[in-house]
Amino acid sequence: MLTILCTFAALFALAILVAMIAIVVIRGAGGLSWQFLTTDARNAGAAGGIVYHIAGTLLLVLTAAAVAAPLAAGTGIISHFYLPPGRGRRAIERLLHALNGVPSIVFGLFGLAVFVRFLGLQKSWLAGGLVLGMMIVPTVTVAFTEKLRAIPRANIEAAFGLGLSRPHVVTTVILPQSAAGLVTGVLLGIVRAAGETAPILFTAAIFAGATLPRGIVDSPVLALPYHIFVMAQDAFDPAMTRNLWATATVLLGIVMTFSAIALPLRMRLHEEARHD
Amino acid sequence: MTERGFPILSTAGLTVTTAGGRTLLRDVTLQIPAGRVTALNGPSGVGKTTLLKCLNRLIDLTPSVRVTGEVRFAGDDVRGGGIDPDDLRRRIGTVFQQPVTFPGTIAHNVTFAARKIGLIAKRDEPDAVERCLTAAGLWNETKDRLRDPATILSVGQQQRLAIARVLAGDPEVLLMDEPTSALDTRSTAALEETIYSLKNTKTIVMVTHHLPQARRVADWVACLCPREGAGELVEANECELLFDAPEHPGTVEFLSCCSG
Numbered sequence: 001m002l003t004i005l006c007t008f009a010a011l012f013a014l015a016i017l018v019a020m021i022a023i024v025v026i027r028g029a030g031g032l033s034w035q036f037l038t039t040d041a042r043n044a045g046a047a048g049g050i051v052y053h054i055a056g057t058l059l060l061v062l063t064a065a066a067v068a069a070p071l072a073a074g075t076g077i078i079s080h081f082y083l084p085p086g087r088g089r090r091a092i093e094r095l096l097h098a099l100n101g102v103p104s105i106v107f108g109l110f111g112l113a114v115f116v117r118f119l120g121l122q123k124s125w126l127a128g129g130l131v132l133g134m135m136i137v138p139t140v141t142v143a144f145t146e147k148l149r150a151i152p153r154a155n156i157e158a159a160f161g162l163g164l165s166r167p168h169v170v171t172t173v174i175l176p177q178s179a180a181g182l183v184t185g186v187l188l189g190i191v192r193a194a195g196e197t198a199p200i201l202f203t204a205a206i207f208a209g210a211t212l213p214r215g216i217v218d219s220p221v222l223a224l225p226y227h228i229f230v231m232a233q234d235a236f237d238p239a240m241t242r243n244l245w246a247t248a249t250v251l252l253g254i255v256m257t258f259s260a261i262a263l264p265l266r267m268r269l270h271e272e273a274r275h276d
Numbered sequence: 277m278t279e280r281g282f283p284i285l286s287t288a289g290l291t292v293t294t295a296g297g298r299t300l301l302r303d304v305t306l307q308i309p310a311g312r313v314t315a316l317n318g319p320s321g322v323g324k325t326t327l328l329k330c331l332n333r334l335i336d337l338t339p340s341v342r343v344t345g346e347v348r349f350a351g352d353d354v355r356g357g358g359i360d361p362d363d364l365r366r367r368i369g370t371v372f373q374q375p376v377t378f379p380g381t382i383a384h385n386v387t388f389a390a391r392k393i394g395l396i397a398k399r400d401e402p403d404a405v406e407r408c409l410t411a412a413g414l415w416n417e418t419k420d421r422l423r424d425p426a427t428i429l430s431v432g433q434q435q436r437l438a439i440a441r442v443l444a445g446d447p448e449v450l451l452m453d454e455p456t457s458a459l460d461t462r463s464t465a466a467l468e469e470t471i472y473s474l475k476n477t478k479t480i481v482m483v484t485h486h487l488p489q490a491r492r493v494a495d496w497v498a499c500l501c502p503r504e505g506a507g508e509l510v511e512a513n514e515c516e517l518l519f520d521a522p523e524h525p526g527t528v529e530f531l532s533c534c535s536g
Binding site for chain 2: 172
């Protein structure tokens with residue numbers, strides 16, 4: 001009986017994913033074209049394409065990755081290499097869990113208060129990238145630390161046995177052997193960041209009137225999730241509805257592409273960590 | 277520079293306990309002569325590796341152990357304030373039980389640490405690689421494939437590569453923790469030959485369970501035995517004397533177990 005229930009649960013979860021992808025793709029496929037992907041939006045999204053939305057989204061997630069990678073690397077190395085097992089290490093792990101649980105809208109408000117207003121960045125790609133970067137730090141750190149755990153203890157001890165200092169061991173042994181974990185974490189983080197609307201709502205995205213940013217301060221961008229968010233509220237025009245679903249298909253495609261690269265790497269890291 | 281035969285390393289009252297209160301080593305007082313091969317013998321779990329790690333403070337990397345007593349290297353207290361533990365580990369290099377290869381070529385494996393520390397300049401790297409691989413008895417086998425990954429080497433060759441890597445740091449002492457335990461007979465013979473050739477220039481401290489090996493390569497032997505759950509040094513003497521006329525009952529028992 002339990003086997004049947006578990007099988008049913010697993011099939012149901014799979015069905016949700018398949019149904020979601022199917023609905024988005026079936027509704028959006030009709031609106032996809034080369035022109036849609038390579039031109040700017042017109043008539044409030046009812047005509048034209050989404051080239052600057054794709055560019056804006058990529059700029060935001062790449063900025064987030066650039067912010068999150070060093071923070072995650074530093075956190076992972078401090079917690080697993082400098083701190084002895086015990087309270088300090090556990091405290092960092094708990095903080096990361098807590099950070100991961102913070103609602104994304106709260107990150108958005110934090111970004112508004114700190115980056116947009118206090119630091120004076122105004123609505124800009126940098127403010128949005130910083131907020132998204134902070135949001136994905138736990139995801140990147142977890143993948144990175146799994147790889148750190150998989151580095152054979154003997155390698156680290158042998159490096160110290162040669163007279164290398166702790167920073168030397170980090171740069172010659174730890175980082176080269178754990179870089180794949182950082183890359184995987186960043187890819188997983190990008191998957192999460194690409195679809196987020198709330199953190200960029202107040203910090204980076206506008207609906208229309210932007211192309212590629214020409215500066216840092218007060219340089220907002222167009223972004224796919226925000227575009228979908230706004231159009232979904234006002235989409236009575238069939239052309240706009242078609243473009244809404246086509247945009248969702250593109251966003252889903254970007255996310256699935258990053259997932260397709262990241263998830264097999266993640267599974268491999270997990271196995272390596274388990275067998276250490 | 278310590279004169280050959282005089283103590284280069286010494287311990288006095290060395291005791292190692294875990295955070296849980298278990299004593300691993302108790303009150304070990306030992307002198308290790310310079311320019312000789314000293315073998316540390318004793319049953320498994322008696323603390324030979326722990327003793328080895330105390331000599332160059334590799335034990336510091338093990339959390340939750342407490343070391344008391346004294347360890348001196350060339351007259352200096354290694355736990356004293358004036359000693360840089362990284363420099364100490366370079367001067368007292370370690371070869372581990374399982375050979376460790378790092379990602380990269382054979383040549384990179386030999387020199388990467390010495391280059392990072394600043395002991396070898398980039399232009400001197402080829403000479404250093406040849407010198408260290410020759411000293412480790414591996415040059416003839418690897419001179420045509422220095423740019424190949426180190427992982428292609430056999431386990432025995434990897435162990436000699438580990439010795440070459442330690443030698444690149446120009447240590448005064450080599451600590452070897454059962455360096456032949458993972459090797460077949462042929463590789464063991466090659467490694468013993470390497471140890472034999474190194475004893476003219478380096479002080480070697482080697483953990484080994486293999487008594488015939490200790491007889492072949494060691495000049496001086498220290499025997500540790502368990503008492504009340506902790507390892508204690510029961511006897512240390514010239515190799516021939518300790519094996520042929522052991523004085524302590526623990527040594528006699530260990531030797532008879534191993535030879536019988």
